[in-house]
Amino acid sequence: MSAHQGAKLAEQFRQSGKRARRGTFLLVLPLLAFLMATFIFPIGAMLNRSVEDPTVATLLPRTAAALRSWNGKGRPPFSAYSALADDLKRANLEGTIGKVATRMNFERAGMRSLLIKTARVAHTFELPYAQAFNAVDLQWSEPELWGALRHASASTTAGYYASALDYSRTADGKWHQRAEEDQIYVTLFIRTLWVAGVVTGLCFLLGYPLAYFIAHLDERSRNLVLILVLLPFWTSLLVRTTAWIALLQTNGVVNDTLAAFGGERLDLIHNMTGTLIAMTHILLPFMVLPAYSVMLSVPPALTRAAISLGASPWTAFWRVYFPMTLPGAAAGGLLVFILALGYYITPALVGGRTGQLISNMIEFHMKTSLNWGLAAALGGILLGGVVVLYILYARVVGLNRLRLG
Amino acid sequence: MAQPKKTFRWQNVEAGVNRGYAIGVLVFLLAPLFVIVPLSFNAEPYFSFTDKMLTLNPDGFSLRWYRDIIDNPQWLEAMGNSLIIAIASTALATVLGTLAAIGLARSNMPYRDFFMALLISPLVVPIVIAAAGMYFFYSSVGLAQTTLGIIFAHTALGVPFVVITMTATLSGFDRNLIKAALSLGANPMTAFYRVTLPLVAPGMISGALFAFAASFDEVVTVLFLGGPEQRTIPRQMWSGIREQISPTILAVATILIIFSSLLLLAVEMLRRRNAAHTPQR
Numbered sequence: 227m228s229a230h231q232g233a234k235l236a237e238q239f240r241q242s243g244k245r246a247r248r249g250t251f252l253l254v255l256p257l258l259a260f261l262m263a264t265f266i267f268p269i270g271a272m273l274n275r276s277v278e279d280p281t282v283a284t285l286l287p288r289t290a291a292a293l294r295s296w297n298g299k300g301r302p303p304f305s306a307y308s309a310l311a312d313d314l315k316r317a318n319l320e321g322t323i324g325k326v327a328t329r330m331n332f333e334r335a336g337m338r339s340l341l342i343k344t345a346r347v348a349h350t351f352e353l354p355y356a357q358a359f360n361a362v363d364l365q366w367s368e369p370e371l372w373g374a375l376r377h378a379s380a381s382t383t384a385g386y387y388a389s390a391l392d393y394s395r396t397a398d399g400k401w402h403q404r405a406e407e408d409q410i411y412v413t414l415f416i417r418t419l420w421v422a423g424v425v426t427g428l429c430f431l432l433g434y435p436l437a438y439f440i441a442h443l444d445e446r447s448r449n450l451v452l453i454l455v456l457l458p459f460w461t462s463l464l465v466r467t468t469a470w471i472a473l474l475q476t477n478g479v480v481n482d483t484l485a486a487f488g489g490e491r492l493d494l495i496h497n498m499t500g501t502l503i504a505m506t507h508i509l510l511p512f513m514v515l516p517a518y519s520v521m522l523s524v525p526p527a528l529t530r531a532a533i534s535l536g537a538s539p540w541t542a543f544w545r546v547y548f549p550m551t552l553p554g555a556a557a558g559g560l561l562v563f564i565l566a567l568g569y570y571i572t573p574a575l576v577g578g579r580t581g582q583l584i585s586n587m588i589e590f591h592m593k594t595s596l597n598w599g600l601a602a603a604l605g606g607i608l609l610g611g612v613v614v615l616y617i618l619y620a621r622v623v624g625l626n627r628l629r630l631g
Numbered sequence: 632m633a634q635p636k637k638t639f640r641w642q643n644v645e646a647g648v649n650r651g652y653a654i655g656v657l658v659f660l661l662a663p664l665f666v667i668v669p670l671s672f673n674a675e676p677y678f679s680f681t682d683k684m685l686t687l688n689p690d691g692f693s694l695r696w697y698r699d700i701i702d703n704p705q706w707l708e709a710m711g712n713s714l715i716i717a718i719a720s721t722a723l724a725t726v727l728g729t730l731a732a733i734g735l736a737r738s739n740m741p742y743r744d745f746f747m748a749l750l751i752s753p754l755v756v757p758i759v760i761a762a763a764g765m766y767f768f769y770s771s772v773g774l775a776q777t778t779l780g781i782i783f784a785h786t787a788l789g790v791p792f793v794v795i796t797m798t799a800t801l802s803g804f805d806r807n808l809i810k811a812a813l814s815l816g817a818n819p820m821t822a823f824y825r826v827t828l829p830l831v832a833p834g835m836i837s838g839a840l841f842a843f844a845a846s847f848d849e850v851v852t853v854l855f856l857g858g859p860e861q862r863t864i865p866r867q868m869w870s871g872i873r874e875q876i877s878p879t880i881l882a883v884a885t886i887l888i889i890f891s892s893l894l895l896l897a898v899e900m901l902r903r904r905n906a907a908h909t910p911q912r
Contacts, residue, residue, distance in 0.1 A: 243739070246739055247739045247740075247741055250734045250737045250739050250740045250741075251734065251740070251741060252734075253730045253731060253733050253734030253737075254730070254731045254734040254735060254740070254746055254750075256727055256730060256731070257727040257728060257730065257731035257750060257790060257794075258731070258746065258749070258750070260727055260786070260787070260790075261749070261750065261753070261787055261790065264765070264783045264784065264786070264787045265752075265753055265761065265764075265765075265787040266749070266752075267768065268761075268764035268765050268767065268768035268769070269756065269760060269761060269764035270764075271764065271767060271768055272760070272763050272764035272767050272768075273764075275767075432656045432659065433656070435649055435652050435653055435656065436652075436653045436656040436657065438649060438653075439649050439650060439652075439653030440653070442646070449899075451657070453895065453896075453899060454657055454660070454661060455657070455660060456895055456899075457661065457664065457891075457892060457895060458660050458661065458663070458664060460844060460891040460892070460894055460895040460898075461664060461887070461888055461891045462847070462848040462865065462868075462884070462887045462888075462891060463848055463850075464848065464850060464865050464868045464869065464872070464884075465664075465667070465868075465884040465887050465888060465891075466663055466664075467872070468667065468868065468872060468876075468880055468881065468884050469663030469664065469666060469667045469884065470663055471678070471872065471876065472663075472666065472667060472670060472678040472679075472881065473662070473663060473666055475678060477677070477678065477679055478678055478679055479666055479670075479678075479679055479680065482679045482680070507659065507660065507663065510656075510659075510660060511660075539645065564755050565755065567757065568755075568756070568757025568758060568759070568760070569757075570757070570758055570759045570851060571758075571850060571851065575869075575872050575873070585757055585758075585759040585760075586759075588759050588760065588763065589759050589763075592759075592763050592766070592855075593855075598767075601763060602763075605757075605759070605760040605763060608757055608760065609756065609757065609760050612755060612756065612757060616748070616752070616755050617748070620744065620747075620748050625744070625747050625748060625751055626747075626798065626799070626802065628751065628795050
């Protein structure tokens with residue numbers, strides 16, 4: 227075979243390899259396209275709302291332009307007053323003032339009513355405009371108010387992320403974090419991390435010994451007990467949550483039992499305790515199953531060898547068995563932690579006021595306060611954390627180790 | 632496998648302690664389910680056992696909460712909606728997920744880990760974030776408040792289950808079997824239907840059952856995307872728990888427990904079958 231033919235063959239080989247790779251990718255493509263359209267793109271577009279902020283720039287365009295030339299120090303330029311009078315008049319006519327007012331209210335409490343009140347009389351304003359504004363409400367003489375308008379008039383903003391971390395800013399644009407006792411979202415993020423950590427710890431304390439027990443049963447009873455572990459795993463989340471309400475409420479089974487033995491009734495639900503109990507219960511199988519499958523792969527001869535070499539049973543367990551099974555438990559723990567961070571249903575139903583997590587706050591801003599930018603920023607921070615941990619899971623544990631039951 | 636506890640006496644003590652603790656954990660896992668079932672037969676509208684129930688007096692039990700379900704058209708309608716949505720999204724997720732898993736299981740898949748991570752991501756993305764994104768986007772394309780919108784949402788959430796179980800099944804699949812079939816004269820279609828499919832079917836069905844259970848239990852996207860026409864069983868339970876919690880919910884819960892037990896048993900049987908067919912590696 228000549229060198230020329232060899233090169234041709236190599237080229238053909240490469241071509242067919244390329245074709246085969248393309249064919250393989252085509253198998254994945256339909257699902258990828260489907261998820262892009264129904265899941266990934268919608269989430270991306272939603273997160274975009276955390277930085278985009280077109281309301282004031284488009285609905286009060288002249289004001290936005292006039293304030294852009296102002297450095298935020300001292301009094302705003304006169305052009306801003308006349309521009310705002312003009313914009314408010316138009317917004318009132320076109321019925322868009324409500325949108326602007328709602329948007330500005332996120333920036334500064336009380337601005338909704340102020341803007342609506344001012345817009346209603348803006349058509350009567352005459353020179354000098356500054357006095358006309360102050361005649362409606364003295365708040366218009368405060369530079370901070372104009373500063374808030376100026377910040378909102380840019381079409382992109384870091385403001386939602388700042389609010390999501392409890393930062394607010396003065397008229398000249400300096401950031402400062404709220405005092406610790408006034409912080410809402412940072413407190414909630416910390417609480418969410420804390421709950422995820424405690425639930426992971428509880429799952430380990432309950433799940434590791436259970437997995438050990440199952441792994442050391444004979445095969446028949448092992449399958450039976452595994453089914454018992456999987457049964458709650460398969461049972462509807464709402465069913466399990468309902469069950470915990472029935473069990474833990476003031477006149478529920480647990481408290482009735484306590485009372486029958488002369489004990490005091492405890493507040494076990496509609497608070498943090500309820501959230502922790504129900505979440506641990508729901509996430510426990512995610513810890514037991516990976517720990518169990520790793521334990522099955524540890525040859526029993528190893529601990530026996532350690533003991534025959536003079537280790538105490540405890541040393542044999544602690545120095546030989548535990549390090550070998552830790553990866554399974556850690557994999558389970560990481561998954562539990564990731565899932566716990568985004569928990570919504572259980573805290574919403576059994577968390578009461580004190581057991582709410584960050585997801586519940588996102589839902590509140592989505593559906594009740596309608597502050598979608600803030601909801602998106604809170605979601606962006608939460609999702610960022612989850613994605614980092616997910617990548618860690620994929621790298622360290624491996625996604626092919628993810629098994630369901 | 633040798634039983635170490637027969638060889639070492641210390642393990643008898645340890646195993647005893649461990650067994651007691653493990654049984655305690657099992658009780659914690661199962662208690663809610665085993666409390667809810669008898670409570671659903673309570674003759675009184677309470678969430679606790681009455682004296683009559685504790686003494687097993689037949690007067691303390693009744694089927695009134697089950698009659699409530701049948702008498703209430705909302706529950707029946709919700710059942711219908713749940714089934715339609717779950718069946719449609721399971722079918723879609725199974726077809727898309729199986730194709731993708733076949734691709735992912737091949738050694739020449741480019742950027743395999745990245746795509747795998749992307750396709751499984753609906754499992755770990757916080758559900759509220761996903762539902763919020765879907766809410767805006769589906770509204771803008773006219774899919775909000777439609778059954779199709781919820782089917783798409785549930786398909787996206789069910790896909791990871793199919794991908795995970797199918798890639799696991801396919802990793803134990805010996806591709807030489809296809810080559811053998813082809814060399815013996817089968818055409819690729821015949822090889823697929825007669826060799827590949829029977830071997831991967833158990834994995835596919837259990838992935839589908841997982842996806843079905845996920846859809847049948849999903850409430851958050853329904854809360855965000857669904858209108859009054861799309862009330863599902865979990866949606867009904869959600870408002871039942873939030874508004875006026877009545878023992879009817881316990882009766883529904885009992886039915887769902889029986890239902891999920893059947894799903895679990897089906898998956899377990901499939902797994903055993905599958906394990907018998909796959910060589911130990």
